[in-house]
Amino acid sequence: MALPGRRLPGGRCRRPAALQGRLAHPRERRALTAASARRIHLPSMMKPLRLAPGLALLLAACAALPREGSAAREEPIRESEAALPTGGKAIATFESLGIYWKPPAAPGPAGCLVRYKPSGEDAWKEALPLWYDARNGECRGSIVNLKPDTQYIVRLGLPGEPSSVELKTRTWSERFPIAKTIEVGARTTTLEISEGGSPQGYLLYKGGTIDVRDAQPFAVRIAAPYVIVRGFTVKGAQQDAIRIEPNAHDVVIEENDVSEWGRFRRVNYAGWKIGMNMDSGIAAYCRKGPSLERVIIQNNKIHHPRYGANSWSEGHPAGPNAILFSQCGGNHVFRFNEIYSDEGRYFMDAIGGEENFSDIGFPNSDTDIYGNIIMHAWDDAIEAEGANRNVRIWGNYLDRTTTGVATTVTQVGPVYIFRNVYNRSRQLVNRAPDDDDRNVFAKSGTTAQWGGGRRYIFHNTLLQSPPESGGRFPLGAGGAISG
Template identity: 25%
Template sequence: MRILGVVIILVTIPLTVLLAVKGVQFRSQAAGFSALTSTFKSISVYAPYVSGSPTLEYKKTSSSTWLPAYPPYVDGTSEIRGSIVGLTPNTPYDVRLTVGGIVYTGAISTKNDQLSFGTGNTYYVATTGSDSNSGTSAAPFKTIQKAANTVVAGDTVKIKTGTYVEKVTVSKSGTSGNPISFANNGDGEVIISGGSSCASSNLTNNFLIESQNYVRISGLTAKNASEAAIRINGGGNHIIDNNKILDWNCADLEDQLRAGVAAWNGAKNLWVLSNTISRTAKNTLMGDGFWTKNTGDSTGGGHIIAKNTIIGAYDAVGSEPEDTTYGGVHKDADIYENTVTNCNDDGIQPEGGNTNVRVWGNKITSCMLGVGMAPTKKGPLYVFRNVIVDSRPRWTAGQGMFKLGDYTTGRIYVFHNSYYSTNGADGFKQSNTQLGNMVSRNNSVYSSRYAIETTSHNGLPMDFNYDLLYTSDTSRFVKWNNNNDYTDLAKFQATGQETRGIQANPKYVNPSGGDLTLQSGAPGIDKGQVLPNFNDANSAWAYTGTAPDMGAFEAGGATPPSDTTPPSVSITSPTNGATVSGTVTLAANASDNVSVAKVEFYLDGSLKSTDTSSPYSYSWDTTTTINGSHTLSAKAYDALVNVGTSSTVSVNVNNQNTQVLTFTPTDDATIVRDFPYKNFGSLSALVADGYPRRNFLVKFLVSGVTGRTVVSAKLRFYCFEPAIVGGIFYRTTNDLWKEGTITWSNAGATTTKVATLGRVAAGKTYDVDVSAFIKGNGILSLAIATPSADGAAYYSKERGGVYVPKLIITIQ
């Protein structure tokens, strides 16, 4: 019966079943939950409260083992709210909640973090173009605004290198899966500027997105705007990624809304990823790095603000209004792995509703306060695994690790944070009246004033335990509810708090250098509490030893990012002294002690392309370069913007009357061993998978080659599902197959191995060298398999547009 069921599904929706193992499908929630929502790495859970203490569990849909999540929060007698964290992107999960004898089950997939452009037309812009042109690569527009006026959903604007002094207003929307995109063409830096300098800026914004949806801005430099660099007026589902956003608020007015990225009118579901956001040309008291403002309970939320480097803002991540249930980033939002330095107020400020908001893995240095959460009106807010160093004074205000209070009534969880400051700063710092409903576990605090200073509780529970607390001020230790008599841990424990806490120097490895990992024998090792989904064996942060360590790092675990170590990078192809012609793949290896953020490729010292994921490569059309000697180099960047530069490779370009021929397949299809007589030739995917076994075939009819010399021949595929081995390519014995009739049973045998494609990542194109197998006109028929059980998926010719497979032959 099970086999029959699968066959039926394959007949009706074969692509869904074919790709189910890859997590392409999205499952909807079941009845019972009020809502299930997801980000890349988290799930938000909402359910009606019945009675008793709720139990929350989760599992990957492919697994049979339920795992415990941290107990969700019960808001009075009305609603259960909680988060599941540390999940795998683009993966189906099942969720189970047990409360009052009732079991709720539901399913949802995490969001896909492999970003892609739309499938529509591509328009080009160049400083040498004309707005009377058609917008092709050969006849580009002159202004980005002309392209913005031309595009429709799914279209991409590729902007060629140069400086564009203009304000780009986007007044059209993309759709889910088909955004309107503005992207770097790959031939050098693209600068969109409000003027030649911040002092001469006369344009309000670099980009203005007016109440639209699904717009992506990628790989550009936006600078010298008099207000916000990128302003979003409502709408949502926008992606701002891999940009440099520099020196906004050139008017230098005291408004947080004058931000690097400013979202007005309750914009929803904004993904701000891997950008450098830096304001150094003007007074850093003014303007946030990212700022959002909501207008009601149905607005805002769903944001992912991750892996950005933010320098010299007011709040690096800020928001308004702060004192409402819909304020701040509102709900269902993740703020993680950002590097924040030199901000004048809060490093990260999730102040407002904070309903299932998660803040983790951020490193915050030289800000007045690390994380501001005054107030949290609804919750739960999860603040965990953050590193906060060198809180600094501003005016006469105090400073600290966390800002608390301001009539907080929503639940706050603070777990596994590490803090170090020597300039008169507190650890936990209440800045406004009325604090309550807070749980603290496994934090490590080195302060130079109070380790904890709270001044006004509101009667809601305060639960502090398993924290390591230390101050270098011998006259202070803890002020609790405005009582400063707690000069040591024993006295504080008399309140019922920190019964398993520790009062000791945490013994960080190099705190003045920002390294808050623990020395061998540090007092916080193995002294923490096990927290399901936050440090247990099944979590993304599993502890070692007999118990979790206190603080952000597990002793013997991963080393924190270095502030000074640059990545290493080398060009692996072409080799030094090589003669090249036609289209050549530039390839580089790059590594870092933490991670590589991007690799840039340079030709004769000019930036040609940027790649943000391994393997790092760039297809260089040498016919656009004059014959003769040229130099190639690469630069690798880490998240802290440390830069490593490769050795120079010299090559000789020799294109003698070359011609580039491009062919698309006459036929392509996936074949499936478990369904030997089923044809899948109409699908838009080509899948190679080791288990369950799938191969794909592709066939080209080559013409115009006989009698000419083949300089190079490359197959090009666009990957949308990653794998460790992208494919092993073989010649087929049967060249007469057709995609409408080919099956596993009639595909025939393979012969010569052509090539092996290594690790592939989603959202990238890959070239396979087949030069040795193109001798003249005729048929090139290949079968592609892989031993990888994770499988690889590429678009077929049925996909259409720029993603179809290609055979590119350079002849002379």
């Protein structure tokens, strides 16, 4: 499944506008710099890398495209200047739009045409076509790498025909209006947030250290909408460091340091203290229905749970997560977080949730996961399984996990996985690295009952770090894409 593109002079490839952009957003570079300063040792991306044959780049876009002459020029996209009838729907985040449209006729495998531009500009761009889902007669897809707080005009149509409908929408602003700031000092009891704001003004909770010293289930509990939790050191929770209740929505959790949470379950054969399954740094449970929408988790350090998870040497890993949402709503953003631990206290999944075999799951829909540094999980770095309706995962650095990005299953789709970097894979702790059953970067399975949604996997990089002392084989994934 090659990404459509055009050759430019010299054989370079021009990507469609839907996937243009950079690997490292300025904030991503800032996160990488901060990680290096804190002695998370990331391998230099500037050194020559030892890449496994066939794994260096997944699904290279230009491999099968013919070269064009050096004088080749791309024709501008022509669209009528007249307004078109309103049609379709868009759901925004900071840098993406999820697009939905039921066309008047089935477009076939080519999908539906998408063109867009910022309001007030002249030049139109063409996005990757929307995937046509014959199960419900809907074209769905995403436009990515957009500018925050910008109005866009999007036009939709059938292949080979002029655009037939248009819609106007706006990406999210990165500036949140503040109605009131509540300064929270150091404390040893749970911060109960029951007062929230409104679309016109959030309540900003700013703080120092909250250490509940293993005496209370949560260090912070959020049960109100339009809330920002910023600048806390959160530790010592019995179960979840930060719990978000399903009646909350429009919540921002940013610039916090979260650690030392979780309950004890057992000691394994290696002497590790194994924690209770799914105790998490940040958790939300919405089992009465897919509520809880528009949660932004950004620029946090989530690290070192009190106890760890078991590896696959003892069966499916069970233990703590960094972030876990269970059967919640969608339209979230998880970006620029640093997630890490150390030997004996690995996560089960770093970012994930449940139920995997369902039409909800995590992160459900219209969600972006990008710019994160994710390390030290015995199962998935990112577990995006369930509906995966217009879910975008890009620009993440993943290391020392069993798999990179898991999408088993994708019931609704589409999900986009692009420009991620996956370094070392480790699955079985009781074997030497040369004998380990390395897993894959993209776990992409289905079942007889669940699955059928579209996946797009573009331009990801799999590293093969040199072997450890005395070893023979490099330490990267054992495969690229598998069920």
